[in-house]
Amino acid sequence: MRTTKIEWTDKTWNPITGCTKISAGCLNCYAECMARRLQAMGQSKYKNGFSVTLHESVLDEPKRWRAPHTIFVCSMSDLFHSAVPFAFIDRVMATITATPQHHYQLLTKRADRMAEYFAAHAVPSNAWVGVTVEAQATKSRIGILRGIPAPIRFLSCEPLIEDLGELDLSGIDWVIVGGESGKSGRLMKGEWALSIERQANQHGSAFFFKQWGAWGADGVKRSKHSNGKLLGGRVRQATPQRATLFN
Numbered sequence: 259m260r261t262t263k264i265e266w267t268d269k270t271w272n273p274i275t276g277c278t279k280i281s282a283g284c285l286n287c288y289a290e291c292m293a294r295r296l297q298a299m300g301q302s303k304y305k306n307g308f309s310v311t312l313h314e315s316v317l318d319e320p321k322r323w324r325a326p327h328t329i330f331v332c333s334m335s336d337l338f339h340s341a342v343p344f345a346f347i348d349r350v351m352a353t354i355t356a357t358p359q360h361h362y363q364l365l366t367k368r369a370d371r372m373a374e375y376f377a378a379h380a381v382p383s384n385a386w387v388g389v390t391v392e393a394q395a396t397k398s399r400i401g402i403l404r405g406i407p408a409p410i411r412f413l414s415c416e417p418l419i420e421d422l423g424e425l426d427l428s429g430i431d432w433v434i435v436g437g438e439s440g441k442s443g444r445l446m447k448g449e450w451a452l453s454i455e456r457q458a459n460q461h462g463s464a465f466f467f468k469q470w471g472a473w474g475a476d477g478v479k480r481s482k483h484s485n486g487k488l489l490g491g492r493v494r495q496a497t498p499q500r501a502t503l504f505n
């Protein structure tokens with residue numbers, strides 16, 4: 259059963275919380291906003307606000323989930339942040355390896371550090387590795403990702419804040435695209451998303467359009483819910499496991 263609103267996953271698991279901004283996509287970071295809100299509500303896990311914090315107490319949490327899930331690791335942080343010791347990442351990987359009933363999605367903006375880690379450690383067979391590519395300046399992350407031997411490699415182009423132009427998607431299994439939500443959400447144009455879809459199709463990568471976000475297909479600002487997730491009149495939400503388009 260899905261327990262998160264993030265449409266491309268079932269569950270989130272947060273053995274680390276907190277982060278620092280690293281690229282343009284971080285400007286209106288949802289995790290920062292949520293962490294500060296939970297801190298203000300007195301939630302002990304967020305007593306440090308958005309400072310990087312390791313949570314040993316939840317390292318074993320997925321072992322209690324008997325049914326298979328697709329799990330997004332560190333939705334409230336970045337697993338490969340420089341403040342997270344490799345020894346702690348080892349413990350995250352140990353849980354992943356010990357729970358083969360699940361699939362884990364490891365998404366980072368710190369592609370270099372992820373590559374450094376996996377140069378010395380094998381990617382668990384049930385882990386998917388991905389990088390965020392929200393703007394032209396971050397496209398170099400794709401080449402770094404391609405160099406990591408992994409069962410599934412994916413891109414999250416969210417929030418998509420400009421046309422990415424030509425992409426080399428060879429070796430990339432899945433591409434997620436979404437516009438930015440929230441009152442400060444930045445505009446995404448449909449032609450940018452369709453260009454990525456066209457290139458994903460050329461390379462045989464599954465394409466998943468998550469949402470428009472704050473700005474609709476017509477360029478009008480309104481609620482994320484009202485703007486919906488139709489791209490060119492269709493839901494386009496293929497996954498590497500379920501490479502199906504729902505018309």
Ligand code: SF4
Nearest residue numbers: 277278279284287335
């Ligand atoms: S890397 Fe992710 S969690 Fe960290 S500041 Fe940027 S958007 Fe937020």
